[in-house]
Amino acid sequence: MSGTNRRRITSKELAKLAGVSSATISRAFSPDSRIGSATRDRILAVAREYGYQPNAIARSLNNQRSRLVALVVNAIGNPCEAEEQQLLVHRLQARQLLPILLCCADHSDRLQLMRLASTYQVDHVVIFSDMVSMQDAVDIFHTTRPIIVSFEPLENEDVSNIRIDGAVGAGEIIDKIVGDGKKRFAYLSGTKSSWIDKLRRKWFADALARHGLAFEAEAFGDYSYDSGFKEAVLLLHRSKVDAIICGNDVMAIGARDAARRVLGKNTPDDIAIVGQDGIAMAAWDCNDLTTLSLDHAAFMDAVVEVIERHEAGDEGPHSITLACTPRWGSTA
Amino acid sequence: MSGTNRRRITSKELAKLAGVSSATISRAFSPDSRIGSATRDRILAVAREYGYQPNAIARSLNNQRSRLVALVVNAIGNPCEAEEQQLLVHRLQARQLLPILLCCADHSDRLQLMRLASTYQVDHVVIFSDMVSMQDAVDIFHTTRPIIVSFEPLENEDVSNIRIDGAVGAGEIIDKIVGDGKKRFAYLSGTKSSWIDKLRRKWFADALARHGLAFEAEAFGDYSYDSGFKEAVLLLHRSKVDAIICGNDVMAIGARDAARRVLGKNTPDDIAIVGQDGIAMAAWDCNDLTTLSLDHAAFMDAVVEVIERHEAGDEGPHSITLACTPRWGSTA
DNA sequence: TATCGTTGTGCAAACGATTACACAAACGAT
DNA sequence: ATCGTTTGTGTAATCGTTTGCACAACGATA
Incomplete structure (x- = not known):
């Protein structure tokens, strides 16, 4: 409590103050160990007075568990x-x-x-x-x-x-978009090398295949808004896709902004844009993203x-x- | 390297393997300590072979610094x-x-x-x-x-x-908004009890005072989009403000969405909305927020x-x- | 050759807890 | 009064490092 002393008190010092051994101090702080309840109460009181807390580093060394x-x-x-x-x-x-x-x-x-x-x-x-x-x-x-x-x-x-596993969910999303008349899909990856990104892409690719379709274009970003924006601009300039599946929600928002601002295309009529993750922001009124979402x-x-x-x-x-x-x- | 053994090797064991004492092991890992460079190289080689790394918990206990x-x-x-x-x-x-x-x-x-x-x-x-x-x-x-x-x-x-310190910046923002003809300001706090929120509010209140104005309405949220949205709706229903200063950018985005979606008011003509922090998202095309920004x-x-x-x-x-x-x- | 640094190494004591073991006191049952 | 059990506490070893001290080996100097 007298919070101004710089050094932390040790169990040995507290032991001296409480008139017990340091082993007993330790026991006072272990919920189920053999110790008299009177002793424990007295020790905890003295400990509170001097601001003693067992040193987790020392405990970890002894325990072999650091928490x-x-x-x-x-x-x-x-x-x-x-x-x-x-x-x-x-x-x-x-x-x-x-x-x-x-x-x-x-x-x-x-x-x-x-x-x-x-x-x-x-x-x-x-x-x-x-x-x-x-x-x-x-x-x-x-x-x-x-x-x-x-x-x-x-x-x-x-x-x-x-x-x-998003295979089923991706299927539902693709069914809906194809049902709305879209035919030309692009995949905007979150990263070039990650396995999880390849897996996610596969869910959508398989769903497209069931409609006899495939991704017509690809691009790679870095999971950021800026990369979503930039890659979408390039993508939309070099190919005439009308649907973009993105590696995550933030990139999808970037792609949506790029389509709207740079190309003048609006969702969902001109172009469909899909995110992945289902973060809170996806549900914000200004975004209202269609996304393959996780609980x-x-x-x-x-x-x-x-x-x-x-x-x-x-x-x-x-x-x-x-x-x-x-x-x-x-x-x- | 042979990564399958469950227990980590200790300096004492490594010492035995390298034919030195554990003190010398320790010195091999301390950049500037007296040790023969041949010995050090040998120890580091053996250490690599057995996957030895000094135990930071033990070191912290000894050093009195945990990093x-x-x-x-x-x-x-x-x-x-x-x-x-x-x-x-x-x-x-x-x-x-x-x-x-x-x-x-x-x-x-x-x-x-x-x-x-x-x-x-x-x-x-x-x-x-x-x-x-x-x-x-x-x-x-x-x-x-x-x-x-x-x-x-x-x-x-x-x-x-x-x-x-945002007193000057807040002044510039208020000057601009007042110059645009807005007169009725509200402050949407991030939290009821925090000192920093009160300070930020004061920057804007002082700036308003220089124009002979004051906040006509207040509300309190919790720094979240949802609270920004909800409080803005309540605020705009109970008073006719035409400018809202928000405790952070996320709340400002919420308030902007609320104004647009629920009240049909657009920025900046119908209502001015200002954030604070200057997070990356504020600059996204879909937000393009005016905000009191920090480096x-x-x-x-x-x-x-x-x-x-x-x-x-x-x-x-x-x-x-x-x-x-x-x-x-x-x-x- | 005797002396003096310098260099490299080992020994042993910390660091601050936990815990197996030992033992005394207290207690109940015979 | 005796024995066995339970309860509470202390002693000392341990966890894996670091580091002051001692000391041997070595080369350089006079």
């Missing part, structure tokens, strides 16, 4: 990821687990970053980023069993993972469920798949 | 914060500092959360959230000297902080500069103030 979780993400600045991550952080906090954030975007050295985090003996690793390879993650966190979110399935590796809360519930199984000692690997469903807006 | 930074934020799901936070995370990572994320939004117990983080002996604390009181932060992190971002100035506390990169540079001074032993308190400048869009 830290590494969150490997592309970026938190992009709402398409941040909304999910926020939900996960809340769930972790509720379980007294603290997230360490690793942002892989830009030109940071992803491998070095993961190696650094791994030296902190994190109890769990959740990989959102599609910019790190699963093999790298497994190698670097070889004592931790990472949980991979929506990642390439490799048969020979036993890694827990949460996958998404983010259920998604993060699944992550937490796997974490809890790992904590219980059942390291799986566990695999959970969630379906994506269309959100119908006015852009397609 | 962890607590980031106390409201939410990362809201782009108005996430963009800044992303920039800070990159800057920290570049310095081998790892951020622990604490999200205060919703109903998490903020104090308990901060206490938990403080037990990890974080080297620095950066408080973005306006939902925690400065006094609480100082009490809980009494060994760490938190850095407060845009917070209430208390004379008797020595806390480093970064402030923003986020400079802002986070300032945070890092204070952190570096603290690391150098100069605990200040340091205080840096940055000016906000208007971004002119088509909404006002």
